[in-house]
Amino acid sequence: MAESAVSAVLGNLGNLAVRKTSFLCGVTHEVTFLKDELMRLQGYLKDADSKRRSGNASVAIFMSQIRDAAYEAENVIEAAEYMKKRSRIKKGFMGAISRYAHLPSDLTTLHKVGVEIRRVRRKLSEISQSADHLKIDFSSHVADEYLDDYGLMHQNCKDDVVMVGFENEYNEIVDKLVQAENMLSVVSIIAMGGAGKTTLARKLYTSSEVKQHFGALIWVTISQKFKVVDLLKEIVKQISTGDQSRKIDDMNECELGKKIHDILMQKRYLVVLDDVWETDTWEQLNRTIKAFPDAANCSRVLLTTRKEDVANHVEMPTHVHALKCLDEEKSWLLFSTKALPSYKRPDIRDLDMFEKLGGKLARKCNGLPLALAVLGGYLSKNLNTQAWSDVLSCWPSTKDTKMMRSIIARSYKDLPNHYLRSCMLYISAFPEDMIISVSVLINLWVAEGFIPDTPKCTLEETARKYVTELAQRSLVQVVKTSGVYGWILKIRIHDIIRDWCIEEATQDGFLDVTDETTRGKVGALSCHTLISYRSSFQNSSAFTYDTSG
Missing domain, CATH: 3.40.50.300 (P-loop containing nucleotide triphosphate hydrolases)
Known part of the structure; x- marks a missing residue:
């Protein structure tokens, strides 16, 4: 999640850097240098994340430091942005008087912003040097992929198939x-x-x-x-x-x-x-x-x-x-509906081979509907026989809940970009079993900076694609869709997936979920976790659990 933090800040820095104004003076140049430092560090993060997942505690601390430095950068840039916007609120003679009156305090604030940016730059430079000692590979950085499965984007999202069996x-x-x-x-x-x-x-x-x-x-x-x-x-x-x-x-x-x-x-x-x-x-x-x-x-x-x-x-x-687990026939029916959806089948070569591999994978799920749906959703995004064979060959030896968590982790890691991974973890901030309004969720995602500017798409359109992507992978469950546009209007998240997201978000310092009864952490804390950037305080009496959709 350090990667997500850095990327969100880079977007804000980029916007500020290109809007050069006399008001920001030399701070703009400092921002440009800061942006370069962050872009350079971002290249380390994919390799660092894989090392952290393998249990390297030093790398976990390294990633937390990058994340915290990125958020510090965001704070000082937001201060500069606020000053710039305020300076443009009033125009004319009275506006000039107002700006003149605020000039001493603005200059003081601007100086503090400049000092803070230079401090963060020094901090990032020190972090960059530590990456060499940890032997983190810079060249492993790969540009984010864009979502490309939206010719029939709202297909394979409905959860009626989960009633199979x-x-x-x-x-x-x-x-x-x-x-x-x-x-x-x-x-x-x-x-x-x-x-x-x-x-x-x-x-x-x-x-x-x-x-x-x-x-x-x-x-x-x-x-x-x-x-x-x-x-x-x-x-x-x-x-x-x-x-x-x-x-x-x-x-x-x-x-x-x-x-x-x-x-x-x-x-x-x-x-x-x-x-x-x-x-x-x-x-x-x-x-x-x-x-x-x-x-x-x-x-x-x-x-x-x-x-x-x-x-x-x-x-x-x-x-x-x-409640019995699904038998082999019903397991295959649920799995194949997700992994080999009808709208994709006409374009699949070697369908027999996929069905043969799919049958073996479906049996590995031990008749658990959630495992079948999430694994099927993941494989539907990786329609090549080598990928399916790889999943089969490295199937975890654990069963039931641990097996389920392994499948969730695989699907999460496979999400097309870090923005979408941030969006996924953010959903765990909502209370267990809550029906989530997609329009509210989109507004929160946009406000957090999780939705990137993409060609020919508004932020809302991109966010709706993200919701659909998560639904197609069965990482969220669709509760209600629009009869007019086919949009997903309401979703929920399974408690097992939510628990996994809470632990992942807590470990990365992305989010802390606090329970009202205990005032303690719901997620599993790492001894190396620093203070989280976000906190969700969950008071059950403050929410209505709409189960009707």
Whole structure:
């Protein structure tokens, strides 16, 4: 991510360097020298990144130093830019008076900017010298590639294929939810991470049968560390009518539980508790007052978990559905839909060879839908038999979660440019399971400087291509698309991919994600990590978890 930091700063430096004004005087020349230093260091970063991933601690520190120096450069350049813009706000006689009045302070600030730039230049020179001692190869730098898979850019993005193989489970669980006994009961879906629990639960939650049967639908994601009061607030907001956010925020746990009880007592309801980790979660939600009443009206609880003891612990009638991994036939169907999409098949030579290699790779994924989708998305961008053979020959010996993380890392590293890698890591700043508005995300990407100027494309158009690229690789999941333009409007990120991104971003000092309950880091920290440039403080009560899309 040091590479991304340097490149973003270079864009700002370039804009400032070409707009020479008398106001900036000699600072412009200092900026040009600074830009040259950063461009030279950028050439080291690809080789340095591969060394860091292999565990070289000295290189990790080296990259952190470059990143921090780049951000320091950005800060002083932004100060100069602010001065330049302010000087052009007022025109005419009064403007001249204003500029004259500010001249002493502007000159002082300008001097400080110049001093800071020279300091950063010295720092970069010292870092450059250390690269020689670390034997980092300058020649390994390769220019960024541009995205080129947009003839049919919105194809292969939809996540309907992720339901492959779950048809029988879907029908069975729908029956358990809308039929059977009148008393309040639980349906638990249990499976390991990446097996499709949440995907199946969402499909059930948004199905027409469920919507018609229940008068109230509630979805809450239970993170590993949660506050009961925040979950209860979220539930009240979902079942209350009108804007009562301020009043709800002031309620205590007992008041919230009573309000939920009183509303749900009048309705047939379904509450989804997604990704439950602890056996006593249901008891915690009902500890001050029984928030979820049993009105003998066929209300239900749908619970997803990775732990068998959690699925069996709830003290009410329970149906446990152990979600099976996909068999070989269904694994191939999902994998081939992603890796060899229909719009690419007519142009693929040696299709039989790809299918032969693909069959072997699909079996390696052990029937895990997430692994099949992400690996398939990666291979769809690398349609040559040698690349597929290489993946097969160096398949990790680890299984399940570790295997999944290896696949995510491969796809992330294969992203066409460092801008897109920055955009990917930035998504982890959003809370777990949150529906993300693409228009909001694009504005944030642009503001952060992650979207480059490209020929014949606006920044927004380039950013939309980035979203599509991530969706085609199954690194993000599409929730909603535009019926008019086909644009992706809403996305989410799988919690396993999000966890991987948090660890990667934290290790690189790109982003820290802080949990409200513990005020601690969610990601895995490296002992060599310096202070991060960005921080995401996640307060679950501040977000609405829109699962309907």
